[in-house]
Amino acid sequence: MLHLRLIVPADRTDEVVALLEKTVGTAHLVVLAGAARSPAGDVITCDVAREAGDGLLRALRERGIDDCGSIAVEDIDLSLSKRAVQAEEDAPGEGADAVLWEQLSGATHEESTLTVTYIAFLTLATMIAACGVVLDNAILIVGAMAVGPEFGPLAGICTAVVQRAPRLAWRSLVALVAGFAVAMILTVGFSYLMDAMDLFTYAKFEADRPNTSFIWQPDLMSFVVALLAGIAGTLSLTSAKSGALVGVAISVTTVPAASNAAVAFLYGDYSQTVGSTGQLLLNLAGIIVAGTLTLVAQKYLWARHRERAAVREG
Template identity: 65%
Template sequence: MLHLRLIVPTDRTEKIVAMLDRAVGTTHLTVLPGAARRPPGDVVTCDVAREAAHEVLTALRERGLGDEGAITMEDLDLTLSRYAEQADREAPGEPADAVVWESMTEATSEESTLSGTFLAFLTVAVMLAACGVVVDSSILVVGAMVVGPEFGPLAGVSVALVQWRLRLALRSVLALLVGFPVAMLTTFAFSRLMNGIDLFHRSQFEGPRPVTSFIFSPDPLSFVVALLAGIAGVLSLTSQKSGALVGVAISVTTVPAAANTAVALSYDDRDQAFGSAEQLGVNLSGILLAGTLTLLVQKGYWRWRLRRTPGL
């Protein structure tokens, strides 16, 4: 269940409460007249089944509550109530299949902002992956893949394309276009430094690397893996399965490919640099394509479900 807390202008309270009362999947409706001070109005709360949340939020926004009042939503970890069980049964579909588009847009917007923290995480991840590719360590490479924050902007682009949100799309693309070059340039300098103090060795990088050679050798399977990861990543976000998102981070070689490109350039190894850059492009494009198509399918399903859902 999800919990909604609304600040409603007094002259609209009756209509909002009536709408919530007849909406499918809502329960625990509470009205606190005059409780809100800024903005002024009445406080209205209710619980709503996750399957019905998007329709309820859409109806509230259409009634102008997002502009002249306030809408706050939060997840409830536990709800012990016969009324909540009944509301969940009345809402069509399963909670795990539900997509709360407003929540999805908000989450990806926060994760796709170009910030110092984003640049720091991405740069550290690429530098960590650089250590992994030089010493041919799968542990370091996997660790770097988990640290990398790049899936946030990738998901942000997919959500923006499906929702036609130009500002979110530009913000997400900017994070990728600035983040990866900054991280790779920093890693280039880091590689030069490590080589200068004799911690990186050219012979290690250009010698046999059975564990990490796949990073600079893209093939059709690389694109298939990126497609599958994009699908799994979007499903993990829409269903709030954070554990699955860790698996997505480990399965796609975006950060290691960026790291290998930077290290290869520091050694003037153009073949590896080109192969790694190609791998990076294949993975980014595959995730974007799969993520966007997955969201389009989900959006189409929820539109069909909305036409069959009474009560709003």
């Protein structure tokens, strides 16, 4: 279930209440007349089944409620109510399959912005991975994958393509390219420092590394894994099952490939630099392609579902 809190001008309250009452899947409607001060108006709250949420939010925005008032949405972790159970049963479809496009756009907008925190996490992940590739330590590689925040801008690009949002696409692309560029440059400096301290050595880097050699040797399997991870990551975002994102993060060698390219560049091993960069680009492309196609499929299937539901109600 979702909880909606609306601030509505007093002269629009009856219109909004009528919309909420006729929306299948709503419950616990409350109207607090004159409760809002900034902006001034009435406060309306209700709960709505997730599968009915996207249509309701779209209808509210079409009426300009976000311009003259406000729309706030929260996930309800627990609701002990027979009326809520009935609302979820009445709403067509399953909540796990529903996509809240407004929520997805907002989440990807936030996660795909180039910030100091984003660069810090990506840089730290790349440095941890650099330690992993030099030591041939798979545990450090997995840890670096989990720390890396790059899935945010990747999801932003996928969402922007499907929603035809060029500003979100540009913001996400800048965050992705600039973030990796800064992280790799700083990792070169970090590797130089580690070499000066005799913690990184050319001999260690060029030695046989059976646990991490795949990082600079891109192949078809790398692209297949990236496709699967892109699908899983997108589903985890759209179905609100964010816990699956950790599994997605540790399945694709984006951050390790960037780190290996940085260390290889420091030691003048340009064949590994090229191979690692190819691995990075291949994985990024696979995630974007798979994520975009997943969103397109979800949008199409859910639209067909709403059409069938409308026919049954008619």
